[in-house]
Amino acid sequence: MDLREGAPYAPRRLRFAEGDLVAVSGLPGSGKSTLLARLAAARTIDSQDTRERWATRLPALPYALYRPLVRLDHYRVLLRAALTTRESLLVHDCGTLPFVRALLALAARRRGTRFHLLFLDVSPPLARAGQRARGREVSRYAFARHRRAAGRLRARAARGLLPRGCARLVLLDRQAAAELAALDFVPPARPRATPHTTKGPALPTPRGAADG
Known part of the structure; x- marks a missing residue:
């Protein structure tokens, strides 16, 4: 689903089934955390929250020294929630590690729900301004990695190719993201009850009646 500029129809609400996993991906500074904070309709797992928790514990240390611990802690929280609960989840996806999306898709399949991806397609200059x-700001090296990963995902989406296990990929630009009013997780519709009829005794078939 492409909701970027020029899309003929851009819904203000995106609906998912209760228990689905939704990852929000894009370049650093594209607005992922802002979108999650503004529209959170389910439990949100954001790596920035993990970073802030560690920063309060280690205020005197530069982030670069404990970055690997922050990432491990983030993935621990994410996988525990995805694999051991039935909660609907909104997940901050850095975009450079496809195996994270693959694990989310696997977790959704084990739950009997679906995995979706929202991709914020923002130009590098706008993303740098957001940083x-x-x-x-991220380093030039790290930003180049993010740009390559985002480019591959965008190119595949343009050809109609979804990441493995992804039920729906939604492309958003800044305007579409700003106009989005809600991410709804709705319970599955209950099947309609069929009226109960009591069958009476079978009537005898007249002799000579044809079958059919």
Whole structure:
């Protein structure tokens, strides 16, 4: 589903089934955390929250020294929630590690639900501006990795190819993300009850009647 500029129809609400897993991906500074915070309609797992928890424990240390521990802790929380609960989840996806999306798709399949991906397609200059606005810029090397990963995902989406196990990929630009009003997780519709009829005794078939 492409909701970027020029899309003929851009819904203001996106609906998912209760228990589905939804990852939000895009370049650093594209607005993933902002979108999650604004529209959170389910439990949200954001790597930035994990980073802030560690920063309060280790305020004197530079982030680069304990970054690997933050990532491990984030993936621990994410996989525990995905594999051991039935909660609907909104997940911050950095985009450079496809195996994370593969694990989310596997977890959704084990739950009997589905995995979806929202991709914020923002230009590198806009993403860099978003990083400066939040006061946290990634290195040139890291940003180049993110750009390559985002480019591959965008190119595959343009050909109609979804990541393995992904039920729906939604492409959003800044405007479409800003106009999005809600992410809804709705219970599955109950099957309609069929009226109960009491069968009477079978009537005898007249002699000579043809079958059919």
